Amino acid sequence: MVDRRNVCGCRIWILFLNIWMAGSKNLMCLKYSYNKFSMNILKYLLIACSCLIGAAHAQSPIAKDTIEYRAQVWVDKTDLERYGGEEDFKKNLKKMFHNTTRFWNESPNKFSHYFRFVPAEELYVYDIQGDKNKYDEFKNKAYGPLDLSKYDFVLFLALGAKNEGLSCGGGGASGQSVVMCYIREPHNIFTDALYPNQGTYSNLGHEYGHMRGATDLYQYMIAAEDNPVSHEKLTPSKCNMGTGYRVWSDYCSELFNYTAKMKPLDKDLSDQVFPRKLVIKVEKNGKAKSNYTVNFYGTRAGGKYNKRDVYPKVYRTYQTDKKGKVELTNLYKLYHPDMTDPNIPPKEPQDLFPYSYWFSFLVEVIDDAAQKKYVWLPDVELQRQHLETGKDVCEIKVEF
CATH class of the missing domain: 2.60.40.1120 (Carboxypeptidase-like, regulatory domain)
Incomplete structure (x- = not known):
């Protein structure tokens, strides 16, 4: 739907300019250069008006049903305090999830749905008691039974880890996937990048691709020198699954459409x-x-x-x-x-x-x-x- 405020605004401008130009023609003392200047103003204002209409069309959302994936978010007690406490953490967590949702849907795609990722209101707070070696112990517990009436997957955050890395594993006790985000202490997952620059929010978007069933496409890249049979290279499509940024391959689009309502994914x-x-x-x-x-x-x-x-x-x-x-x-x-x-x-x-x-x-x-x-x-x-x-x-x- 076109924003009628933009269209009406353009009509008012055009009406005003028509009246103004008509009046200008009656002023015999106007020089040619002044008339030329006036015409240039008219031209650029009409171009600007056209751009407003075009922008209204471009911003019009295509009606799609929304598929929502709810995350049970695990975070360590000390990490939570270092990030400003529960209230600030939840607020920033929602912003990060919103950016991941944007990253998914604004990357060129052939989706049949609008995919939304949201954190559950209640955090799962665990306590490693200052022992960084215990992160893995609690990560393993995240694979335990999950209330699927409240959550669709688990996001396990280890925000003071010894080493950084993101990954996704399946096979939870309730069939859930567990997305793991290990970050060293100086790194702040909420401030490491502004949208649309690459950061934790988009890296999580990649992992959520695994959570919805996709594989890493970079593993399909074969250099010609690593093909002793035909000596030809294999280059997969650009995609957020490791071969590009802010674009989905047709494979991912078709797969995510197919698995959209699988919560969790079918075992077969x-x-x-x-x-x-x-x-x-x-x-x-x-x-x-x-x-x-x-x-x-x-x-x-x-x-x-x-x-x-x-x-x-x-x-x-x-x-x-x-x-x-x-x-x-x-x-x-x-x-x-x-x-x-x-x-x-x-x-x-x-x-x-x-x-x-x-x-x-x-x-x-x-x-x-x-x-x-x-x-x-x-x-x-x-x-x-x-x-x-x-x-x-x-x-x-x-x-x-």
Whole structure:
């Protein structure tokens, strides 16, 4: 809806200027330069008027239903006192949550809802009694039973920690996620950044992305030199999940729309988001080709002992059927192998398979003349297609 006050204001200005200019024409003593000056004033005022109307349109919110996520906030007694006491802390906490809400919804997106994050009115105050080593003890307790009629997740604050770091874990006793915010004492979470600059409020926005089911997209980045198979790089979309700032990928938009009303997330969400079947169709000169080799190479997350890379051993090999197809089901299992499956990186004595699953596959198709074609298959891309289209079959075509 256009702000009618702006429109009416513009009409008054235009009426005034028309009268003024009409009067000016009747004054025979006005010089040409003065008339030119008057016309310039009119031009710039009309431009300003147009901008006001445009701004009214730009600020008009699109009607969306609001989905609210309520946090039970844990804070240490001494930390609370250092932040000015309960009243000041709650006031600043609400401001921070408001900025996180803005960060989520003002980042370009394809949301079907307006997502709001709010702290519960009552704080959960714990007491480490000055022993910084006890933060973890209380963090573990935050995974205990949670009253889901009051709260949707837990935000655990350790504001005088030895080391800084934010993270999110699932698997609480009531199915809740626990977002953990460890901050060293000189750092103030309420004043470290003004919106829209990056700060604790936006870092929490990233963690809330995990709380709503999203994975870190930076783990999908593969440099060409870390791809010994095709020597091509893989670059995921810009996103608040580690590959950009103040922007959501289509994957995240579709996922957050899908999980919007899951409080907490379904236990089988990791399987739900995959299509039921993947079909790889191979053609040459427009004709389906049988008996072509299709190899799957997995990509690993970066860890202590390895970079993000394409693992050089073939994970699985298939042959196209008479219709030129390879059809695969149980896609969750494809990306999340058992540790006893063949051709996966070892976990011992050094962990060369961080998180124990493939983030993407580099699919290699070899024709009868030993020519090769390559296609990237990140799991998040299969999930995006499935969630966006609602189709249970994802088809990939490879043409020679």
